[in-house]
Amino acid sequence: MTDQRTSSTPAPPRPKSSILSSLGRLAAGNRRALFPLLALVLILLGNWLISPSFFSIRVVEGRMLGSIIDIFNRGAPTVLLAIGMTLVIATKGIDLSVGAVIAICGAVAAVLISTTDLSPYVVMLLSVGAGILCGLWNGILVAIFDIQPFIATLILMVVGRGIAQLITEGQIAVFNNPTLEFIGKGTLFGIPFAIILTAIVFVIVYLFIRRTALGLLIESVGANARASYYAGINARLITLMVYVISGICAAIAGLIITTDIKGADANNAGLWLELDAILAVVIGGTLLSGGRFYLALSVIGALIIQSIQTGIFVSGLPPTFNLIVQAVVILAILFLQSEEFRRPFVRAWNRMRKTA
Amino acid sequence: MRQRVRPFTGRQTGLPYAELVGEKMTVQKNTPLLQTQNLTKRFGSVQALSGVDFNLYPGEVHAVLGENGAGKSTLIKLITGVYRRDAGEILLEGKPIDPQSPHEAQALGISTVYQEINLVPTMSVAENIFLGRQPRRFGFIDMRAANARARALLKTYHLDIDVTRTLSTFSIAVQQIVAIARGVDMSAKILILDEPTASLDAQEVQMLFTVIRALKARGIGILLITHFLDQVYQISDRITVLRNGERVGEHLTAELPKMKLITLMLGRELLSETESSGAERAAVGDAGGAFLRTEGIARRGMLQPIDLSVARGEIVGLAGLLGSGRTETAQLIFGVARSDAGSVQVKGRKVAIGSPRQAVQHGFGMCPEDRKVEGIIADLSVRENIILAMQAKRGWLRALPARKQEEIAQQMIAALHIVTPDSSKPAGELSGGNQQKVILARWLASQPEFLILDEPTRGIDVGAHAEIIHIIKNLCAQGMALLVISSELAEVVDYSHRVVVLRDRQKLTELTGEDISEDNIMRAIAEQ
Amino acid sequence: MRSHKLFLSALLVLVLAFTSVLFVAHAQDASGAGLTIGFAQVGSESAWRTAFSDAVKAEAEARGINLLFSDGQQKQENQIAALRSFIAQGVDGIILAPVVETGWDDVLQEAADNSIPVVVVDRNVTADESLFVTRVSSDFVHEGRLAAAWLVQATAGKCDIVELQGTVGSSAALDRQQGFNEVIALFTDMQIIASQSGDFTRTNGKEVMESFLNSIDPATICAVWAHNDDMLIGAIEAMKEAGIDPGQDILTISVDAIPDIFKAMMDGDANATVELSPNMGGPAFDAIVAAINGETLPRWIPVAGGIYFPDTAAEEYARRGGQ
Incomplete structure (x- = not known):
């Protein structure tokens, strides 16, 4: 039990107390961010211990290379999915279809660019358009037909890969188009463009939901x-919008993944990535039961997952251990975040302080 | 009505218990079953409980009363291990205890039944009673034995029901008794009842009281929290009054006059709210024209066709028993349910209202009956709760700037005397009365022309009650049209310019002017 | 009218039955011409699978075999239903490319009861050996050996190799690794300096290669050995982005011989690929004919694929339908 009555000074005047309480709020906010950030730092430190060159960055032909760049570059699709997933989860929903949407949008882009004369920019727009359609489909099932989000998005998760296979005719649809490939392979100021694109998407989504009232209404x-319905909020519109945003994020992730290897692999593109995205959101502290959400912390969550992955790759550990190591590290992070798990340690710490 | 009360001085709290109670004490005076000494708890800058002594004797019903924020919830949460105390002692049968969770408290013999019954509505009665401790046979759950035992157990509560049926199919009263039966069966020396009668009708309350008396006879100590003063006098043996986290008195119920009790709770004299001048009523007529007029709106299985009008600056009361169609009328007007007949006019123009959103666009607002489920958004801050309807009205694209939000929130917090350390506190952490004020503030911020209030004073302590009625009258004076539903007839009579009486989902009559009285309303309801 | 039709179809069935009895009664000529053979394929989940189906169909047509083709859409129940329908139609033999290894006993027993020889192709089944004639499949171990043998030749037995493994636990990954390692173990200067799973996909192949290039000095890497072409294609992208010339600075060797790897060879980015032969139709048909003729067969008939180099890449690319 922390002793909160240490200040024996006379009661502070009113303005001071409001400063104190706002400081308290800041601390509370930071505490939420503390554990994901701490976990990320610990994992990066661990990686650095395993591979001393982990933080070193080389520049080859105007392109930055290094494990730390890899984390951001390889993590970009998961980060994008986590952004959309955070909003969906904040409405008490879930979007299991994002992995399949990646496959569909990648297939659309690859097939259009290789079989038509459309400009690559039009192809990008059509690919994102496919993502919007997928989001609308999910959103309509959830918001209008009141189907449980888990089931509603499961439909597209299952059917989506089939659709993608139909589009690519079961092959890996390869293409060659420098403009389109720039999304996944290009660099800007030496930084892989996928990282910049993801950062832009994050900023746009953040401004879109925080500069409008969307964020508040989603949380409500x-x-x-x-109660939100009674307050006159158009919950259907809000729900529809979050699934569409999730669809757009998945489409952009699909473009990155597809252009990165210059081919749309309907079977494997984005496979199981929806689970990584959900995990990232959970690590970031957004509850699956909806309400308050933390967009930036979901991004940290996604980077944590990618750091573990990249760390395993540079460690030289036999691949048979990959999944076990991932599971153990993630479990450790979730324990770190669990107040119940921390309580005995916190108590022991306080007892030590008291006796000291 | 008015009564001079000796001003209350703090010194009296210091008097030892025996002195206060004198020799007339009837309950056992030996070791208390449960005792708290100097119990203290602080949340940030708020002193929730300071140095509270409390004694519960076997076989007594001990009511803990106080305004919102007086510390009632904190007291029971400390006793049941939900919160850790900062200082003080809890003694069970003279031995200090330190429960770390409600579960541990239960194991020690302290059972709690909350207002929102903590059972699983989708499971059967028997399953609920034995949840987590099912009788087993060969390692499997023996449902037959569980059913038989549940039936036998509920028999002792004079409850003869089909225990295999889903819990949610029974009335709140039955669910309440099932929860009590479960708690007591799991080992209870002490039963804590938190607002057990809040959603029960008169008959059900008596049913519950029969159970409470039977438990009393078995020597169980019962700690009762309620806002219904009449019920306190009907069932309790002793009363502890809390105010601002301190104990201001412990009295035998029989020796504490109602007025004295109210004075203790408020620390001031009650505002005279039950008088209303006929002149005030006469002032309102059809001069302003009706803001809202419904013609025969109805919905099958919900409400018979109803005609209703509300003018600016007028309060129309909806009176009737529980289930008479009061809430249903409000829901049809506000678009929560779609009417399948009739029409609605706003300011003389016919409108179609199919959802609360449309109602809000027409300048309506509604504080719903079920504050927790339909009103407050517990996770969001007080500020966000307050600006929510206004924001919904503006649409998602036009966000209110943070500074403006804070300004409105502070205005409302000040105007409605909402007790909160700051506007960023989650609304769910406020007391019931303050939550109600936050919902009221939400609608006032949206600047409605017409406000529907469904049971605005239910489950709220005396002080907040008076304040809310004061606010209602003020809004009316400022020209708002109001439709108010309340189970308390005295209240309806007090502020209404017109009273619409409902029975069996049908409008019976409309009382105006001098005809408005409790007698007349009851007569209307009783008429064949 | 209707009775006419009925009569005609009855006659047709009789004639068919009679002729098939005739065929069975007489020893088959080696090609299997005139036989009716059912082929239960897994599905069409990959380009290789499609090539495999096409090769079987082409082989049947060349031999004059009446092939009943069934696409199982990656579901065992579909495949079992297909087998039952083949049995009901009284086919002369069945080729089964099973989607999974277990659960075939009952339906194989039904085929055996009807004296219909079954040949298992590609993946294995775990059923009693008496229930099927033989298994025709690629020899993954051999593929690994072939890849290693080429690399030994190309580097004069001195090479530090990074390995992109297939999906952990898959037989293709395990066996290719085993075959490759068997060979390089014979050369003291050949060793695998890093190994990680790329899950047989291009994306993961690229990601793993990237991490290798970051954690190991690229100048010390002599060759990349990928358990399939897709991972190598991903790795080629990673090498190019890191300013490395694949095929030149780092040698490449992989397995499968999909069209895109020939494209890479044409562009000078890849050095060699071992073919995972989709031509299992011929040996399978031969096995069925042999079984009908009462000959005993080995339990496993491996199908060896060749190794391909840039010199024939353009030709192979065109032949395999690359655009």
């Missing part, structure tokens, strides 16, 4: 849908 609908 997620925390108490019925």
Whole structure:
């Protein structure tokens, strides 16, 4: 038990107390961010111990190379999915279809660019358009037909890969188009463009939901849908919008993954990535039961997952251990975040302080 | 009505218990079953409980009363291990205890039944009673034995029901008794009842009281929290009054006059709210024209066709028993349910309202009956809760700037006397009365022309009650049209310019002017 | 009218039955001409699978075999249903490319009860050996050996290799690794300096190669050995982005011989690929004919693929339908 009555000074005047309480709020906010950030730092440190060159960056032909760049570059699709997934989860929903949407949008882009004369920019727009359609489909099932999000998005998760296979005719649809490839392979100021694109998407989504009232309304609908309805909020529109945003994020992730290897692999593109995205959101502290969400912390969550992955790659550990190491590290992070798990340690610490 | 009360002085709290109670004490005076000494708890800058002594004797019903924020919830949460105390002692049968969770408290013999019953509504009654401790046979759950035992157990509560049926199919009263039966069966020396009667009708309350009396006879100590003063006098043996986290008195119920009790709770004299001048009523007429007029709106299985009008600066009361169609009327007007007949006019123009969103666009607002489910958004801050309807009205694209939000929130917090350390506190952490004020603030911020209030004073302590009625009258004076639903007839009579009486989902009559009285309303309801 | 039709179809069935009895009664000529053979294929999940189906169909047509083709859409129940329908139609033999290894006993027993020889191709089944004639499949171990043998030749037995493994636990990955390692173990200066799974996909192949290039000095890497072409194609992208000339600075060797790897060879980015032969139709048909003729067969008939180099890349690319 922390002793909160240490200040024996007379009661502080009113303005001071409001400063104190706002400081308290800041600390509380930071505490939320503390554990994901701490976990990321610990994992990066661990990686550095395993591979001393982990943080070193080389520049080859105007392109930055290095493990730390890899984390951001390889993590970009998961980060994008996590951004969309955070909003969906905040409305008490879930979007299992994003992996399949990646496959569809990648297939659309690859097939259009290799079989038509469309400009690559039009192809990008059409690919994102496919993502919007997928999001609308999910959103309509959830918001209009009141189907459980888990089931509604499961449909597209299962059917989506089939659709992608139909589009690519079961092959890996390869293409050659420098403009389109720039998304996944290009660099800007030496930084892989996928990283910059992801950062732009994050900023746009962040401004879009925080500069408009969308963020508040999403949290309101997620925390108490019925009360939000009584308050006159158009919950259907809000729900529809989050699934569309998730679809757009998945489409951009699909473009990155597809242009990165100059081919759309309907079977494997984005496979199981929806689970990584959900995990990233959970690590970031957004509850699956909806309500408050933390966009930036979801991004940290996604980077944590990628750091583990990249760390395993540079470690030289036999691949048979990959999944076990991932599971153990993630479990450790979730334990770190669990107040119940920390409580005995915190108590022991306080006892030590008291006796000291 | 008015009564002079000796001003209350803090010194009296210091008097030892025996002195206060005198020799007339009837309950056992030996070791208390449960005792708290100097119990203290602080949340940030708020002193929730300071140095509270509390004694519960076997076989007594001990009511803990106080305004919102007086410390009632904190007291039971400390006793049941939800919160850790900062200082003080809890003694169970003279031995200090330190429960770390409600589960541990239960194991020690302290059972709690909350207002929102903590059972699983989708499971059967028997499953609920034995949840987590099912009788087993060969390692499997023996449902037959569980059913038989549940039936036998509920028999002792004079409850003869089909225990295999889903819990949610029974009335709240039955669910309440099932929860009590479960708690007591799991080992209870002490039963804590938190607002057990809040959603029960009169008959159900008596049913519950029969159970409470039976438990009392078995020597169980019962700690009761309620806002219904009449019920306190009906069932309790002793009363502890808390105010601002301190104990201001412990009295035998029989020796504490109602007025004295209210004075203790408020620390001031009650505002005279039950008088209303006929002149005030006469002032409102059809001069302003009706803001809202419904003609025969109805919905099958929900409400018979109803005609209703509300003018600017007028309060129309909806009176009737529980289930008479009061809430249903409000829901049809506000678009929560779509009417399948009739029409609605706003300011003389016919409108179609199919959802609360459309209602809000027409300048409506509604504080719903079920504050927790339909009103407050517990996770969001007080500020966000307050600006929510206004924001919804503006649409998602036009966000209110943070500074403006804070300004409105502070205005409302000040105007409605919302007790909160700051506007960023999650609304769910406020007391019931303050939550109600936050919802009221939400609608006032949206600047409605017409406000529907469904049971605005239910489950709220005396002080907040008076304040809310004061606010209602003020809004009316400022020209708002109001439709108010309340189970408390005295209240309806007090502020209404017109009273629409409902029975069996049908409008019976409309009382105006001098005809408005409790007698007349009851007569209307009783008429064949 | 209707009775006419009925009569005609009855006659047709009789004639068919009679002729098939005739065929069975007489020893088959080696090509299997005139036989009716059912082929239960897994599905069409990959380009290689499609090539495999096409090769079997082409082989059947060349031999004059009446092939009943069934696409199982990667579902065992579809395949079992297909087998039952083949049995009901009284086919002369069945080729089964099973989607999974287990659960075939009952339906194989039904085929055996009807004296229909079954040849298992590609993946294995775990059923009693008496229930099927033989298994025709690629020899993954051999593929690994072939790849290693080429690399030994190309580097004069001195090479530090990075390995892109297939999906952990898959037989293709395990066996190719085993075959490759068997060979390089014979040369003291050949060793695998890094190994990680790329899950047989291009994306993961690229990601793993990137991490190798970051954690190992690229100048010390002599060759990349990928368990399939897709991972290598991903790795080629990674090498190019890191300013390395694949095929030149770092040698490449992989397995499968998909069209895109020939494209890479044409561009000078890849050095060699070992073919995972889709031509299992011929040996399978031969096995069925042999079984009908009562000959005993080995339990496993491996199909060896060749190794391909840039010199024939353009030709192979065109032949394999690359655009």
